[in-house]
Amino acid sequence: MSRDVAQELTQLLYREAELLDGGRYEEWLALLAEDVRYVAPIQQDLDPYAEAPGANEPTGVRHEITYLYESFGSLSLRVAKIRTGLQQMENPPSRTVRLIGNVQVEPAADGADRAVRSAFLLYRQRRQRDVEILAGHRSDRWSCAAGGWRLREREIRFAANVLPTKSLSLFY
């Protein structure tokens, strides 16, 4: 692993946080691959010592059950929703501080891609006293394309069981 690539991707995560904190959502979308897979699975408290924790979950839905299960199209629609100017949660806009840490960059299974793991703290302040803090881990896969690195996959695991927010209306 080149030290330069690791540093470049770490800086890119910081840059991404800056774009999102600044409400520069179109510039953020430009960092995403068109086939991006962006998901946030639900966390539960299960018995870690059970033989098959979670085995009695009703089945029938493919993949893990999630808060968010997004594509480039659906994320673009979320940005378009904010840009109507009528989105309750972003008018007036949230003030956010994203702290990104514990960044680790490794080669992904797929050749030139990089697996990037990070932790985040997201402080959100709205109006005078509306404060929320979300924390979690992210597992990403970034691909290097002609125009630079693009996010291909992101899995967000919030630490919370009951999410301490009324709306996941930001990007994580």
Add this chain to the structure above:
Amino acid sequence: MRGEHRIDVAEAARLVQPDSGRINRRIFGDERVHELELERIFARCWLFVGHESQIPRAGDFVTTYMGEDPVIVARDTRGAIGVFLNNCTHKGRTVCQLDRGNTKSFTCPYHGWTYRTDGTLSGVPYTREAYYGEIDKDALGLKHAAQVESYRGLIFATWDPSAPSLVDYLGDMAWYLDIALDRTAAGTQLVGPPQKFRVHANWKTGAENFISDFQHAQTIAHASALKALQGNDFRAAVTDGVQANPAPGHGLFMFRANDDPRTRGNVEFMTLNTPGAPNRLGELRGTGQIDPIAGTVFPNLSFNFMPGIPNLRMWMPKGPHEMEVWTWGIVDAGLPDAVKTQMYRSFQFMFGVGGVVEQDDGDQWQEVSEASRGWIGRNEWSHIGMGLGREFRDPELPGELGLLISESNARAFYRRWRDLLLTDDWADLPASTNRVPQS
């Protein structure tokens, strides 16, 4: 302490005046009113606690809440479903810490008292040495809900042994619920785990919204989502549907299929996916002519049964100023996995904590609580008078009806709330919250 500061029941009941189209804002923030609700509503009414599909095998369990009381919903070794207070009979600690699982027993982490999956006490440390073999284990099982019944897979429980049967409690609301729950022989299953999230708002704001409030979706609250999804022409006509309160406190609002494609989603969905439904439910309900947009089973179970995105949710009270919203997908158990998956994904894109529609709701409800904290604001009245005196009947549909855009169901909800506060005996409760007589 609280007992000395109890609000008089009659005083609390005067805070809702549905027949004058108003409710006092103290019901959304007064601690004493909240205490009264826990006692008079949540400790008496049938409350949704889960779905049979969540606990198919002996020993399966989920944990949830009835009002503010934590409960365990478990299937015992004989296959029976029990609902128990999650509260050790020794020192009162929660016995089970997990969201769900499968177990032979529940052991309290504090002193090790152990309960079977039917709630009975099986083991107490030092039974012989320190209790001298004299402890009465038979009398010290987990507290049982007084009644547990299922309706088409949905499990309900009540703490009140004198509450009417679940079928009587639901009344004609079941006629509407069956559109989603009984359209196929295989019935429904939940898609879980639930999304759980915290909203700093009173639980009734959610329950009232889902029983009666199509207005907010058609004016401003969801305009950003609907514009992004459908463009500027997103408004339905007030005549595109109705709201109905078919049994005390329960209600829903629905599209009725006409030429507008927005009203025909359920026609398309049911024609494609549940072709046997007309044989089960008849023409009107079985072919999607009714599209149940949203509704509430009193007090705090709500649903969207819109085609392709069905979900259930509970408004879990956490004091007067806070609730947790728990929401699950609910799908037809017999449909192919690909369709179930699409239904769940569509639901979570539109509703739930990340849904582009629901993400605009929590803040509205929070600001109701926020603006009603002050002495002046909390003593003001909220207006629920839309369509007051204009309720009507339709021989095809059970219950009293209002326009799709009206507040007739909100009034019925609060009539039931008031009646439960005022009335001790279920036999004395008004059989209907309707104001227009059945023709």
